[in-house]
Amino acid sequence: MILKNLTVDDIAVIQCNASNSFGYVFVNAYVNVLREPPFIYEPPQGKLHLVDGASALITCRSYSAPKALVSWRKDGRPINGGRYQIQSNGDLAIEVVLRPFYPFVLVNCRLCI
Numbered sequence: 704m705i706l707k708n709l710t711v712d713d714i715a716v717i718q719c720n721a722s723n724s725f726g727y728v729f730v731n732a733y734v735n736v737l738r739e740p741p742f743i744y745e746p747p748q749g750k751l752h753l754v755d756g757a758s759a760l761i762t763c764r765s766y767s768a769p770k771a772l773v774s775w776r777k778d779g780r781p782i783n784g785g786r787y788q789i790q791s792n793g794d795l796a797i798e799v800v801l802r803p804f805y806p807f808v809l810v811n812c813r814l815c816i
Contacts, residue, residue, distance in 0.1 A: 706734065710739055713734060714736070717732045717733075718732075740767060746812070760790075760797075763793045764792060774813050775787070775795045775811070786798045
C-alpha cells in the first residue's frame with residue numbers, strides 16, 4: 704500500500720488481514736502526519752510604490768506544521784532589526800522609508816521548519 708499526498712488531516716488506522724483454511728492474522732498500522740511542508744499563501748506584492756518618510760508593511764503569510772520560521776533577505780543577506788522588524792505573522796515592517804530604500808526593490812521571504 705502506498706499513501707500519497709498526505710496532509711496533517713490524514714489520521715487513520717489501517718488494518719491488514721491475511722487468512723486461509725488454517726486461520727487468520729491481522730496487524731494495525733497507525734497513520735498520523737505530524738508535519739506539513741511550508742506554503743506561502745500570501746506572498747509579497749510584485750512592486751510597492753512608497754513615499755519618503757512613510758512606513759511600509761510587506762506581507763509574507765504562510766502555513767506549515769509545525770509553524771515555519773519566516774526570514775527576509777535583501778541581496779542574499781538576512782534583514783531584521785533596526786528599521787526592519789519581522790512581525791509574528793511573517794510580514795516585514797519598515798518603520799520609515801527613506802530614499803536609499805529604492806534600490807531595496809528585491810526582497811525575498813523564506814520559510815524554514
